[in-house]
Amino acid sequence: MSLYATEVNQLTAAWLRRTDGAGVLSGAGLWPLLAVLASSADGPGRAELAGAVGLSADESMDAARDVLKALADLDGVDAALGLWAQQAAQVRPEWRDTLPAGTFGELTGDSGVDQPVLDAWARERTHGLIERFPVQAGPELMLTLATALALRTTWQRTFSDESWRVTEGAWAGRRLAGLQRTTPDADDLRVADTDAGPVTLTRVSGDNGLDVHLVLGAPDAASGELLAAAVPLLAGDAGVTGGAALLESGDVDPWPGVTTVSAQRPGLVLKTARFTVRSQHDLLRHADVFGLRTVSRPDRGHFPAIGPVPLRVDQAKQAAVAIFSAVGFEAAAVTAIGLRAVSMPVHNARAIAVGYDRPFGFLAVHRDSGLVLFAGWVDAPDDWAPPAPGEQRQRPGAMRERLPRPGE
Structure with a gap:
């Protein structure tokens, strides 16, 4: 079991070079998702995603499983994967079976039904530190793949x-x-x-x-x-x-x-x-860093391994928080990528x-x-606030x- 620390840290450093100002991010939360997409894509998008991951696309799915399992086994760290899809996405069972173990659910296409389910998963998997799932549900969200990462130390x-x-x-x-x-x-x-x-x-x-x-x-x-x-x-x-x-x-x-x-x-x-630092990241702003440039184009489908419906990346976001106190540190991130059908709206x-x-x-x-x-x-x-009496x-x-x- 490997954490692929070199490859994950390279992605983190590349992301940091594109940031400007305060915030918190987790390359470790994003990397497994890019690895899953790399193994599932074809054409130029497959090569771009593999370049961002730092591994060949053929070995990326195994690496994603290894990283999420190894993270979850670390003392003080919780790591989880979630996949939700509409029936209309026609996800291949054989593709789903290759994914790291996690939560698998169905999307209805109704944001009033789907968003509360996604938000609840984010809260539960981060011990309440992340209140909202970063990707927005709706009829065009055919599939979303997400990781939740939380750590605590004293x-x-x-x-x-x-x-x-x-x-x-x-x-x-x-x-x-x-x-x-x-x-x-x-x-x-x-x-x-x-x-x-x-x-x-x-x-x-x-x-x-x-x-x-x-x-x-x-x-x-x-x-x-x-x-x-x-x-x-x-x-x-x-x-x-x-x-x-x-x-x-x-x-x-x-x-x-x-x-x-x-x-x-x-x-x-x-x-x-x-300090307490919270951030919301739109990963498509730096699509070239993450290998998402080609696979977000609407001219064709990019993930034939997932199913027969042509899909492209429509949303890619991360919500993250970090809290540093006198007694310890806790942090959490939920990273999600949403796919839509190419043909759908002293x-x-x-x-x-x-x-x-x-x-x-x-x-x-x-x-x-x-x-x-x-x-x-x-x-x-x-800022300093003196303790109240008692x-x-x-x-x-x-x-x-x-x-x-x-x-x-």
């Missing part, structure tokens, strides 16, 4: 909640919902020179093999280029320098956000802001320190494989308690 070392007044940069003058912690491993911080300029990454480790890497670049760095440049740094190549080496040399000035501070013992002082020791006090990025990563599950950019963090801050584990798994 920090190995939690943060303290505190008010943080920022004095410089894009957030100057704001009082943010600050998060701070000190940890002994300075190498949780890493720096590197990239095509997008100097990059600072700080790893925040979860308790179930999932990490979040906070990404900071120069103030004028483009968000998408910066995050794309950070993806290959997760492997820790020769160009990456750890925080311990920086602390020993004292040469911290070139690196975004990095300083040294007085501390009781060597380590890493991390300060950042609590201390002695020193510690390294980093402050994320202006717009920054993040990468949520499966630690062992390096697979990037979610990537995003923060330019609107939460109110208690969220304790570790509360996030898990309030988000039951499906069926509980």
Whole structure:
């Protein structure tokens, strides 16, 4: 069983290079759908989709099954596939049987009936984080294929909640919902020179093999280029320098956000802001990146393996959310592709320190494989609000308690 981390990360990086501004996305949620379509298409569209997937079309269906199964087996990750089709689409049973295991349902063509069913699936599969299925139901939606991806992790070392007044940069003058912690491993911080300029990454480790890497670049760095440049740094190549080496040399000035501070013992002082980021992506805006250019054209059908009715891609969308708090991180994405018929309408020791006090990025990563599950950019963090009298801050584990798994 393989996560195909290299191929998925390449798609994620290509997508990030096309983004502009704040948001969150999941290439891991999109990749299996493109792999299914690649194996089901013919003509130039088959080659374009295979190019986006990074594998031959002949091996893409097996790869899609492997990725969804491997994702679902990861601790803290839920992954699901859904397929719904009208009877008029005449889906071949033999094609459906090759799909990864998942939910299979029928579309009536009535949006008043179909949309609530699709929305309920999105809510259930993401523990309520995604309320609406991103593709719109209606008479022209002959078939929709979707993935739902959700992850949760609790920090190995939690943060303290505190008010943080920022004095410089894009957030100057704001009082943010600050998060701070000190940890002994300075190498949780890493720096590197990239095509997008100097990059600072700080790893925040979860308790179930999932990490979040906070990404900071120069103030004028483009968000998408910066995050794309950070993806290959997760492997820790020769160009990456750890925080311990920086602390020993004292040469911290070139690196975004990095300083040294007085501390009781060597380590890493991390300060950042609590955030919630939500995004809606129209994937057809970047159809060439995802291999969807040809298969969305209305001149002919592109998926003969699915059935005799000529079909083309009409909608391709993703809804995603990411929440970073004092106790942990949770994120979810529902990605859906809709097909329509072509013919139808003071201390002695020193510690390294980093402050994320202006717009920054993040990468949520499966630690062992390096697979990037979610990537995003923060330019609107939460403002500080003091607790009301008698109110208690969220304790570790509360996030898990309030988000039951499906069926509980």
